[in-house]
Amino acid sequence: MEPINIPSFANRINVPSELSEEDFNYHHQGCHDKIPNITDFEIISTIGSGSFGEVFIVKEKSTQSIYALKKILYNLSSDPELIKKRAKRERDAMIICSNKNSKRAPKLYYAFLDQDDTSFNLVMEYISGGDFNSYCYKRMCDNNPFQLEEIKFYMAELVVCIENFHNLGFLHRDVKPENLMIDKDGHLVLCDFGSSKQIVSSSPPSIGSGSSSGPNGFSGLAATINNNTPPNFTSFLRNPNCSYTSYIGTPQYMAVEVVQGIVYSKLCDYWSLGAILYELVAGQALFVESPDTTEQKIRENIGNWRGLLNTAISKSQQPISKVAESLIRDLIAPERKRIDSGAIKKHPFFEGVDWQKISDRIETPPYTPAPSNPTDKSSFSIGGQ
Ligand SMILES: Nc1ncnc2c1ncn2[C@@H]1O[C@H](COP(=O)(O)OP(=O)(O)O)[C@@H](O)[C@H]1O
Numbered sequence: 299m300e301p302i303n304i305p306s307f308a309n310r311i312n313v314p315s316e317l318s319e320e321d322f323n324y325h326h327q328g329c330h331d332k333i334p335n336i337t338d339f340e341i342i343s344t345i346g347s348g349s350f351g352e353v354f355i356v357k358e359k360s361t362q363s364i365y366a367l368k369k370i371l372y373n374l375s376s377d378p379e380l381i382k383k384r385a386k387r388e389r390d391a392m393i394i395c396s397n398k399n400s401k402r403a404p405k406l407y408y409a410f411l412d413q414d415d416t417s418f419n420l421v422m423e424y425i426s427g428g429d430f431n432s433y434c435y436k437r438m439c440d441n442n443p444f445q446l447e448e449i450k451f452y453m454a455e456l457v458v459c460i461e462n463f464h465n466l467g468f469l470h471r472d473v474k475p476e477n478l479m480i481d482k483d484g485h486l487v488l489c490d491f492g493s494s495k496q497i498v499s500s501s502p503p504s505i506g507s508g509s510s511s512g513p514n515g516f517s518g519l520a521a522t523i524n525n526n527t528p529p530n531f532t533s534f535l536r537n538p539n540c541s542y543t544s545y546i547g548t549p550q551y552m553a554v555e556v557v558q559g560i561v562y563s564k565l566c567d568y569w570s571l572g573a574i575l576y577e578l579v580a581g582q583a584l585f586v587e588s589p590d591t592t593e594q595k596i597r598e599n600i601g602n603w604r605g606l607l608n609t610a611i612s613k614s615q616q617p618i619s620k621v622a623e624s625l626i627r628d629l630i631a632p633e634r635k636r637i638d639s640g641a642i643k644k645h646p647f648f649e650g651v652d653w654q655k656i657s658d659r660i661e662t663p664p665y666t667p668a669p670s671n672p673t674d675k676s677s678f679s680i681g682g683q
């Protein structure tokens with residue numbers, strides 16, 4: 299018998315399968331009950347455009363409130379199913395972070411499907427200080443390299459951002475300077491949860507030495523992720539003339555076990571911390587020789603990380619202190635030897651850091667963004683990812 303062709307919502311607007319408005323739409327407690335649509339917002343300016351869409355500064359017409367709106371277009375992609383998964387993952391992780399009042403993730407206020415331009419929209423807290431990559435790039439252009447105390451501060455803040463996200467039950471899998479924002483007070487906030495993955499607790503603990511349980515009862519390193527849902531990255535050049543971080547969706551901060559698609563754990567995010575630390579102290583990127591280095595070559599380099607790390611440390615543009623080298627080697631290391639947040643916090647590199655103050659966001663940041671007018675995008679580079 300011929301199937302009866304019911305003109306479903308999904309067919310009408312070509313929504314990827316198994317995702318309806320009910321699955322995606324969301325409003326945070328205290329916001330309007332009514333799910334907004336794009337016409338409820340005035341677009342003020344574009345902050346960044348990434349591989350899957352754009353981020354705008356918007357004003358909610360009814361309240362005049364300013365938000366960041368991330369628009370993820372799925373119909374332009376050759377793989378709408380992938381975009382659907384990323385959008386849903388991002389939304390789900392943001393909801394949990396918002397409900398737990400995380401200060402290290404942008405709060406999500408609304409999520410809605412836009413039927414007209416076939417997009418997923420995330421309306422979130424606008425983090426006004428710009429992304430960390432743009433800040434680093436500006437410092438480099440100003441010939442004003444980071445001082446050790448600044449590096450310690452930002453790396454300590456990043457440890458807390460990652461730990462916080464893990465404790466809420468997620469791996470990030472795409473920790474990199476472009477996905478770190480500086481808030482209005484100068485503290486770091488982790489964003490872009492499109493590659494994140496909910497942690498599935500495994501028992502007995504299988505990898506690593508174990509770290510403290512988070513509020514959700516996830517038992518640290520015992521939580522492992524299988525390789526069947528690797529994060530997806532793209533490789534568009536962002537700024538070919540820029541010798542700093544030049545790739546959108548770059549795999550250059552990805553842990554070797556993620557690149558190789560084997561079972562991995564929370565520790566993959568701490569490899570990324572090590573790659574960022576190297577970049578800050580050395581003044582050059584790890585595993586990327588030049589802006590022309592292809593994604594494939596970066597992956598190969600990560601696979602050959604042992605030899606390349608030795609060369610990178612010995613040939614660094616800027617001298618690397620022994621204590622920084624030691625931490626880098628503890629992080630850019632095989633997973634079974636890599637240290638987790640407990641040991642990272644005790645590492646001599648962080649001597650003098652008051653972790654409680656970092657956690658409570660009361661350590662004074664070395665840089666506070668100028669009070670921002672939402673129409674001023676000077677802290678952002680167009681095309682930030
Ligand atoms: N909540 C926010 N507030 C301000 N800017 C943001 C916010 N979220 C993202 N951005 C900016 O937009 C850029 C792209 O956002 P991101 O979530 O990383 O998208 P993509 O998935 O395309 O990488 C970021 O690098 C950052 O510069």
Ligand SMILES: [Mg+2]
Nearest residue numbers: 476477490683
């Ligand atoms: Mg991003």
